[in-house]
Amino acid sequence: MAALGPRQPVAGQPAPGTPYGRIAILGGSIAGLATALALARSGRPVEVIERDPPPAHPAADPFLAWPRRGVPQFRLPHGFSARARNLLAERAPDVLDRLRANGVGEINLFKHFIPPELWQPTDDAFTNIWARRPVLELALRMTAEAEPGIVFHCPAVATGLRFAPTPDGPPRVTGIELADGRFVEADLVLDCAGQRTPVPRWLAARGIDVPTDVQDCETVYYSRYYRFRPGCELPRMSVATLRGEFPLGSWIGFAGDDDTYAFALECHPGTPGVRELRHVARWEAAARAIPALAPWIDPGAGTPLDDVQVMAGNRNLRRHYLRDGRPAVVGLLPVGDALCSTNPAYGWGSAMALTYAFAAADAVVAHAPDLLALARAYDATSAAEADAVYREAAAMDRARSYRLTGRPVPEHDRAEMDRQDLIMAAMAGGVLHDVELGRAFNRRVNLVGPAAVVLGGDDLLDQARRAQAEATGPAANSPGATGPAANGSAANGPTANGAATNGPAGNGGRDEIAVEVGAEPAVAAGRDSARAG
Ligand SMILES: Cc1cc2nc3c(=O)[nH]c(=O)nc-3n(C[C@H](O)[C@H](O)[C@H](O)COP(=O)(O)OP(=O)(O)OC[C@H]3O[C@@H](n4cnc5c(N)ncnc54)[C@H](O)[C@@H]3O)c2cc1C
Numbered sequence: 001m002a003a004l005g006p007r008q009p010v011a012g013q014p015a016p017g018t019p020y021g022r023i024a025i026l027g028g029s030i031a032g033l034a035t036a037l038a039l040a041r042s043g044r045p046v047e048v049i050e051r052d053p054p055p056a057h058p059a060a061d062p063f064l065a066w067p068r069r070g071v072p073q074f075r076l077p078h079g080f081s082a083r084a085r086n087l088l089a090e091r092a093p094d095v096l097d098r099l100r101a102n103g104v105g106e107i108n109l110f111k112h113f114i115p116p117e118l119w120q121p122t123d124d125a126f127t128n129i130w131a132r133r134p135v136l137e138l139a140l141r142m143t144a145e146a147e148p149g150i151v152f153h154c155p156a157v158a159t160g161l162r163f164a165p166t167p168d169g170p171p172r173v174t175g176i177e178l179a180d181g182r183f184v185e186a187d188l189v190l191d192c193a194g195q196r197t198p199v200p201r202w203l204a205a206r207g208i209d210v211p212t213d214v215q216d217c218e219t220v221y222y223s224r225y226y227r228f229r230p231g232c233e234l235p236r237m238s239v240a241t242l243r244g245e246f247p248l249g250s251w252i253g254f255a256g257d258d259d260t261y262a263f264a265l266e267c268h269p270g271t272p273g274v275r276e277l278r279h280v281a282r283w284e285a286a287a288r289a290i291p292a293l294a295p296w297i298d299p300g301a302g303t304p305l306d307d308v309q310v311m312a313g314n315r316n317l318r319r320h321y322l323r324d325g326r327p328a329v330v331g332l333l334p335v336g337d338a339l340c341s342t343n344p345a346y347g348w349g350s351a352m353a354l355t356y357a358f359a360a361a362d363a364v365v366a367h368a369p370d371l372l373a374l375a376r377a378y379d380a381t382s383a384a385e386a387d388a389v390y391r392e393a394a395a396m397d398r399a400r401s402y403r404l405t406g407r408p409v410p411e412h413d414r415a416e417m418d419r420q421d422l423i424m425a426a427m428a429g430g431v432l433h434d435v436e437l438g439r440a441f442n443r444r445v446n447l448v449g450p451a452a453v454v455l456g457g458d459d460l461l462d463q464a465r466r467a468q469a470e471a472t473g474p475a476a477n478s479p480g481a482t483g484p485a486a487n488g489s490a491a492n493g494p495t496a497n498g499a500a501t502n503g504p505a506g507n508g509g510r511d512e513i514a515v516e517v518g519a520e521p522a523v524a525a526g527r528d529s530a531r532a533g
Helices: 030-041 082-091 093-101 109-113 121-126 133-145 199-205 236-241 274-278 280-288 349-367 371-405 411-430 435-445 451-456 459-472 512-518 521-530
Strands: 023-026 046-049 105-107 128-130 150-153 158-164 172-178 182-185 188-191 212-216 220-228 243-246 249-255 260-267 302-304 309-311 315-319 332-334
Touching (some): 023 172, 030 046, 030 133, 030 150, 030 349, 082 093, 082 121, 082 128, 082 349, 093 133, 109 236, 133 150, 236 249, 260 274, 274 280, 315 371, 332 349, 371 451, 411 435, 411 459, 451 459
Parallel strands (some): 023 046, 046 150
Antiparallel strands (some): 158 172, 220 302, 249 260
């Protein structure tokens, strides 16, 4: 295969490959684009290999006009957690500016729901972006396309890696082969090709094993987007707070940009009849039968943007490229969903993709061209984050699975399930009424803070025990408190598994929130000052 032709030197930037080493990024979606931006802006030119070109007409609605075969979840609803917004604000503020210029809103529902006299400056960290995924991705893509240090090979499909042996260590990746016969030489390849990245398969073919933890989410999503009709009087803010259960599973509302909103029906794939939900008529019939949802899908309220979007085969997945400090391969870093992905219902994927992207870029800046030090430094900053979100998402999924299937909790999982019950009880019982508990809950669902602390630590549980103690006296304050509330159905309701990131989050499964908001549209409108800029 031929090497790529001479690279174009970029004005004001070192040519690719000198003096930092050549860097190739496989995949130009959320992780790949953020990594590319961060590296290019720190003076490391990169080459991005991406199969899907940008939309032919960037001014058209990308939800409708951008064919994106490489991202199957492209048109499914996304709620972007506050961590995603905070990372963009810190590391790529012009992407946020581009979103704002396109009319995308930033909403802080926590501040919306509590009186201003209780606000603290740190509450600004709970601000979410309300955008459809294609709109957010297009902002990243257009920003990256305009960045001088980023060269796109697109459309281009990667078909393999090349390797060089190293005398005493793991094999070293030397570049990426493309379907059209070209070869992109690289000293470092960043695998940003998503959860279904072909890279582990290519490594396996070379006898390189990447240990992988996988737990099926046991969910299938059936979703549909709508746009508000002019004059629709439904309280727009409240769509992101709508969620609940229906006979086939649970359902959740999403707020989008440009007057759009969506609902996803989240079902266990084994439930009889769920496959029928892929048909518009069946989906609408199921949605219409849910009293809180029915008004939103009424033809008078909104116009559908598309047919039903389906996503099955969702998995929690964590790949381990380092064992005992030894990388399986050097010159290759997994970033984004290629490293770790979690049940989409929790709304953490994009924030974590950005987390890994900026961690990888920082490690490159600090350690390239020392590939071993680079692999270790990246692992040191990303592993604890990935382990925490994987562990928590998998545990929440098991809690839901035990509840839905009626399988008894095995002894080895008992302590974790008791912990999950306690978290659910805390959420169901108090996040709306206790501001500190609400803050702890928002840190959790929005990943505001180190993941190991906000998910695995005692942040929320400590607040829950304090709130319980205040409400019911010292007896309720024992670590093993598992009273009726902790074990009742509310404790394991959709709150446990709902994508709470785009709602006030403390109210999963509690439709009365929607009623509260719905009763106060003037308050919703009057709280615009609560939006962080
Ligand atoms: C149903 C569903 C709903 C979700 N909802 C949410 C949500 O509400 N909130 C949230 O934060 N996250 C959500 N996520 C997760 C989120 O979509 C992912 O975490 C995010 O897209 C990961 O970004 P990434 O760049 O790592 O990978 P991806 O977005 O998967 O991108 C991979 C890229 O690699 C390219 N590629 C792959 N192979 C090749 C190849 N051989 N050659 C060239 N290019 C290639 C693809 O074209 C694509 O551009 C959801 C996921 C699913 C499945």
